[in-house]
Amino acid sequence: MTRLALSDADKHARDWFVKTTRDLGCKVTVDEMGNIFAVRAGIKNDKPPTFVGSHLDTQPTGGRYDGILGVHAGIEMLKVLNENWIETEYPVGVVNWTKYDDFQPTPSPAQAHPSLAKKAPAFPSLCPPPAQNLREVHPGTATMAEELSRIGYLGSVPASHEATPMAAHFELHIEQGPLLEIANRKVGIVTGVQAYKWLTIDVKGRDSHTGTTNLVSRADALLAASKMILHSHRLATANSALASTGILNLKPGSTNTVPGHVSFSLDIRAPADETVAKVLALVKEDFPKIAAGENLAGLNDGGTPSLPCSIDIIEDFDSPATTFHPSCIDAVTRAAHRVLGPGSKSLTMEMTSGAGHDSVYTGKRCPTSMIFVPCREGMSHNPEEFCKEEDCAIGAEVLLHSVLRFDRMREVQRVSWKQEPYTL
């Protein structure tokens, strides 16, 4: 499935979304970032709607569930409400967010680090840079505003939580990881999104001939980098964090030359900001020791002491942890237990999302939570992505009941909630 944001295929899906939600009685608005809001009236329409949302566009070679499931489940919610003549206390809505991974600001920090160019997370959807300042990442030079205009989705409403206030945002999504499947659970109650930092580690030794340079006389940047990659895995294990290297480049790159220069990425993640900060501090403390030739945790055991390498540790990107709203988490929890019935305790689990989502950004402005359903072998961003029909249905039902419960809670609890910084 390839349905890049603002492509012709995306226009097709957007047209379908607008027609379908209008046919279901919704009022549809489009903002200047192309986000589409479909709202079904409630009894009291002077307050903002409770929204569900996700995105219909996909990764360059994506699957059929990432994002799409969340929007479809929202439409299913609208249908069920209509078919059962249900009047909600407040309006409810469905959003199709414009995923703008595919566009980048110009000039952007990501362009200074080409390795990041296609992977920088989306900007907070509710306070984005102007669309005319965003340019396509994938081949092409159009700005986002040009492409929105081309497909007819350059709206006039400002892209802002003030122009389109939300009482809450719920998002159903496939897990994109293996934890639910491994634990044999049906529903993940998502309490937040983990923190992460991206680093570039630059190790410099000395190019030398593999045949004429004995081990003692080497400053082997790749051997040092290998020890650091292994050590980062051990640091992650010790701190219940994640550490991953996805990019590694070396120079000069010939079979008979010991590499004098290695540059690699390090992605550190954990549910808490403090954990990520702790692992980062350990990396900053230990990597220079490894480069200098110290025997850290037995890495040098059985090896030959050699010449030191130098090291630079560059912090490229920082995404602090997101904590979802207790009321929304509560709504999801109660909805899940209601949908799954007896034995539901062993079918749900609280979890932290490893990946970013639209809900990370709504969570900055309104009460938010997410619902995860299992996907096969945790695979995502891949045509093999798969979620069972039965699990999609459970997820959609939990989403519906989360919204209904939240709608009722808004009415009942509105006094006590006045302390919250949100407009409920």
Added chain:
Amino acid sequence: MTRLALSDADKHARDWFVKTTRDLGCKVTVDEMGNIFAVRAGIKNDKPPTFVGSHLDTQPTGGRYDGILGVHAGIEMLKVLNENWIETEYPVGVVNWTKYDDFQPTPSPAQAHPSLAKKAPAFPSLCPPPAQNLREVHPGTATMAEELSRIGYLGSVPASHEATPMAAHFELHIEQGPLLEIANRKVGIVTGVQAYKWLTIDVKGRDSHTGTTNLVSRADALLAASKMILHSHRLATANSALASTGILNLKPGSTNTVPGHVSFSLDIRAPADETVAKVLALVKEDFPKIAAGENLAGLNDGGTPSLPCSIDIIEDFDSPATTFHPSCIDAVTRAAHRVLGPGSKSLTMEMTSGAGHDSVYTGKRCPTSMIFVPCREGMSHNPEEFCKEEDCAIGAEVLLHSVLRFDRMREVQRVSWKQEPYTL
């Protein structure tokens, strides 16, 4: 210094070589590979000359000594013989070999492995494939025969030890490593060239999201490869061998994806074939265990057990050890002690060459040895390559005396040497 074989710059150097040696009274012949032989008559000219030789062409970004020093020292030898009216027993000669790293057979195994394309060692200069079957490695499509013809050095003499017999071959060369400098020695008496094998190690795991895949659920090909690189260093240390990784490629190559595929080179060297074979056997035994997740030598200590990777170990290239001829080694040894005078024992050392040389190939057909002189910090194949004037002079003098000594030995020892498979 960039003087690629058969370039215009190389033609210039060749023209100078031919004119200079002719002016010194030599008879010059060129074979069909462009090798140039300059021979100075001796008393008995019915036997093959004692040769010295190396190459005047350079690496793409080389220095001023690698190869060039050996040819210049040969010309210096001719001058000294002339200036001192010395008549040798047998003819002596100087060869400028065509270094044909810059040309590859078509189709060649190297082309199937692009990583090797520019680094495959020269073919045995005395039994090469026909020049018309060799094509340029560096940009361009000319065959070697075309380029030889273009610069006027496509000779008619077959490139063969039968057409151009040699009584012996001596080669003066910079060490291209740091051992002489570290040991504070002036002359390396080279007893042979170490054996080496080149491998490609292909590790396959599974691409997965760095944020959503916990450590247990990963098959991280780069973490496995890092352990293997560290382990190969330990195996080399334990067996007094060398192990080096100069190339590493991974896929898919994004900061937030655990790499599912890593391919890296492994260069194993040691003075004895058996040592290289032993390290190879250990690599073949241990690497699959590391890929499978076994805890070898504590590599997994402090880490998280995860999913297995698969592995392929491909043997790309094998160069057995070369042992130089005892008579030539003896000539170099005695010459070195004579040149260096009292205290010479602490100024020389026997050593094995780590890199390949023209002498590796002459060694297959005639008695051969080499003389090494120190180069600064062991640097070579680099514009910073440097050998002190004083050390160049010592090397040239040792070369001269090695040839004179060998010339005398041929006369004295010719009866006992009849058992040798060489025509002295």
